[in-house]
Amino acid sequence: MARSELFTASVADHGGSLARARALFPNAREPWIDLSTGINPHSYPFFDLPATAFTRLPEASRAAELAAVAARAYGAPAGVNVVSAPGTQILLPRVAALIPASRAHVLSPTYAEHRRAAALAGHDVREVTDFDDLFEADLAILVNPNNPDGRIIDRARLLSLAEVMRSKGGLLVVDEAFMDVGPIAESIAGDVGQGGLVVLRSFGKFFGLAGVRLGFAISAEPVARLLEDGLGPWAVAGPALEYGIAALADTAWQEGMRTRLEREAATLDAHFARHGLPVSGGTSLFRFLRTSAASEVFEIFGRYGILIRNFAERPHELRIGLPSSEQEMSRIEQALQAWSGTSAPDLDRRAAPLPLPAPSPR
């Protein structure tokens, strides 16, 4: 398996790069199916943008409208609590720099950019696996629901952590990048008013428009103004403003999409389970597998022109995005058949699901 190991070690850090996929699997079936991200394959419907969205500087009044619509969609107290940015990513170092360099704990494993951003802001960063270890930090960071395993921390526990952070002048950062698909009762976007807490929301994932670059920080008002000062005027592009305002206000589309993604995630799970690969977590925007066969599955999928997400540091894990169509689901089924076909004669090679780490105490 030397060749496969080489492949798995050099895969893109965050998924989503078909150029790298083609370099890894030059003889793969085309067109590539990219399941390496957690981006909704059913994007919000395109509409004609006014030419001025491209030609003019974005209007401050339109940006304020976006903030107001986003506040309603995310359950934030008000538009003044919402900072719009060209993607959540660009906010991470600025959010981490909101408190002086100190101890940052990141609930891990999770999205790797949080660790990097906190280090960039000068913090002494520790990755912790137990929620309770976050209380010792000055900057506590977690993703909820978590990427890639979908682990959820409930709101009551988050609020107690926020309270501790606030009381010592620290900061809790909750990245709710995938909270659009729930469980919405655990969102703390409405609880930012007292300070000590920043909630991040991502537009591109749930609305399937990752290319427009739009993300939000939700916080107490003084912190929101600080973050905005750091971005300066016209941070969000015209097309992102227009799509943001339309899509975030379209609650009917959002409701329908949540139901659709749940159903499609269940179908995907059934396909994997039928081939001895039980899905052990995730959200309706991506599924998570822990299996000793991860690198084998990754490689066979790659040969079939299907890019899924593996993790250099955790070779038994896979994250799989949702396919866009029945046709794509058929190609997944073919890859799964190829995998179970190759392993059928030799039952020892059959994937044994690995035990999940014990959940942190409630």
Next chain:
Amino acid sequence: MARSELFTASVADHGGSLARARALFPNAREPWIDLSTGINPHSYPFFDLPATAFTRLPEASRAAELAAVAARAYGAPAGVNVVSAPGTQILLPRVAALIPASRAHVLSPTYAEHRRAAALAGHDVREVTDFDDLFEADLAILVNPNNPDGRIIDRARLLSLAEVMRSKGGLLVVDEAFMDVGPIAESIAGDVGQGGLVVLRSFGKFFGLAGVRLGFAISAEPVARLLEDGLGPWAVAGPALEYGIAALADTAWQEGMRTRLEREAATLDAHFARHGLPVSGGTSLFRFLRTSAASEVFEIFGRYGILIRNFAERPHELRIGLPSSEQEMSRIEQALQAWSGTSAPDLDRRAAPLPLPAPSPR
């Protein structure tokens, strides 16, 4: 003139806001003509963007292509010297933070965001009016050609300043936001290799696509990597990537546009001069007037539905962008006639051009 003064004091800081214009002049003629920015009214031709520019995360390989094309267009040493960002604006505080907090001198008056960004990065900021005073700074900032007066510092003097900054571990920042319309011989985008120098270029102004948000920092390679680390992946939106690659490679369009803008700027100057308002500077993307009649001209233009740029701190200055059509030029002519009509009976009210400040010694 109390009413007029009230109006002029509350105008948008950077121009470009029609919502604020409508609030200032509720009875103005519609549609508004926005001449308050230095954005080319003849935008690069629209083309169909691939759906993936909106739906997918921008590809790293496509971003590298943009950097390479930008390097060629701007005369930078290579693509590795170019950092692409969602607008130059968002780069300003990060560029100012490249050196430890110290003495920042901004050659003024100029684009106000440089002062703000340097202060945000912790510097002790001084606005200096003499180029030679920049040598005393640790962070020297200037715009070349300057906004709003079009003043040009030649390359030889800039290189001597860069050398001094480099030798003391300081930094020279040259914002070449309007250098697309020249004089290109004074650009120092090709001179960044030795360090101590960051050149900023703006995509949206010359290409008339300010809404897509695209700007560049050009620097020595280690500094470029630092800036990129601070932005993180996917900083530039898909539409900006696609327009950037196409437009920056289109040298024929660029050449033709330079000639066209020069001609149109000359026509605009002639209209103003005919009414006793001689243009005293600027670039082919905006014209600059120093006149005692500035606030009167601003208000009459406002009533005619033409937003031009005034400056709260410098009440005798105006900046006027280029109109997009003959039709818009006619409306400018009407406003000019209204202005000279009201002032004709009373020659004392006729604008006397103010003397320009003495140029700094060569």
